[in-house]
């Protein structure tokens with residue numbers, strides 16, 4: 018681990034103090050991205066029309082792979098469905114992963130036809146993350162065309178499992194198995210605008226179920242009721258106090274249970290989400306919510322006296338839906354500084370933000386990772402009404418990504 022940390026530090030020092038990369042190579046790449054902006058937008062549109070529900074990214078992944086191969090890259094699909102294609106470099110530099118996520122939040126059967134409305138493309142997923150996938154393709158294409166010499170290994174990725182149910186499984190797999198110990202810099206392009214996610218919001222998500230024998234609402238009256246227990250639990254959660262700094266949030270987002278109005282239900286379930294960019298604070302709210310869950314169970318069981326109730330006591334099961342780790346990367350981290358400096362050289366100043374993205378994985382491991390926006394403007398992410406507008410300078414997104422990669426790669430002269 019120490020050797021690895023030293024390697025990263027060394028590479029970071031080289032990157033930070035490297036002379037500006039050769040203008041000729043970078044200029045060709047930047048000019049190509051601007052000139053071929055229509056190609057990028059066309060990629061975004063056509064990728065978006067291939068459905069990619071959670072855990073069903075394979076069709077979109079196969080097409081993404083085909084498009085990378087069409088650029089002259091050798092591409093492969095790993096064991097969980099991530100698509101990887103590599104520009105090898107000389108092998109003397111760092112390994113840079115540039116990723117967009119294949120999955121959407123939309124279930125099978127969602128109409129993903131892209132509709133044009135007043136200069137906007139409208140479709141579920143058009144920004145999140147068809148924009149990111151298109152930007153990865155555009156940057157890969159610009160590098161393939163300009164074909165600069167570089168030491169770095171640049172791996173273009175379309176990863177699975179970024180959205181809620183996927184629980185970051187694609188990026189987790191890259192770090193734990195596929196590219197274990199090899200990734201020096203991780204850049205995810207996710208969504209639109211021109212800002213940086215440099216800090217990781219961690220989350221804990223649970224499905225909580227109260228269970229009992231259930232029975233007739235009149236005939237079996239007097240036994241504990243799972244929905245009543247759930248109600249007590251939600252009331253308890255609703256009273257949990259959290260600090261404003263660091264920001265900590267909690268939410269009961271889904272409830273389920275019961276079969277009919279005249280039945281004591283045999284089960285009641287809820288899904289709870291809590292988040293913070295501070296791991297300790299997240300642990301504290303997690304503990305408070307567990308206390309509220311148990312108190313509700315005990316209160317409902319204690320509510321009903323007698324032998325019949327005693328033999329119908331409720332139980333509680335907590336299933337983990339997802340744990341997204343957080344970490345302590347600060348905005349002074351070199352990868353964040355490279356992103357800020359390259360943005361300024363293109364004429365804009367990004368905000369740095371905290372969010373829950375694929376970069377949570379490296380950040381939680383103490384490794385350099387950021388998620389950046391892909392340019393343009395979108396509204397309505399995760400909704401059926403999502404739209405994207407490329408505007409007068411949508412190409413700035415791909416240019417920014419290409420420049421960050423160039424800086425991290427210590428880009429050299431183009432081949433003759």
Ligand SMILES: [Zn+2]
Pocket residue numbers: 118145146179207208
């Ligand atoms: Zn996304």
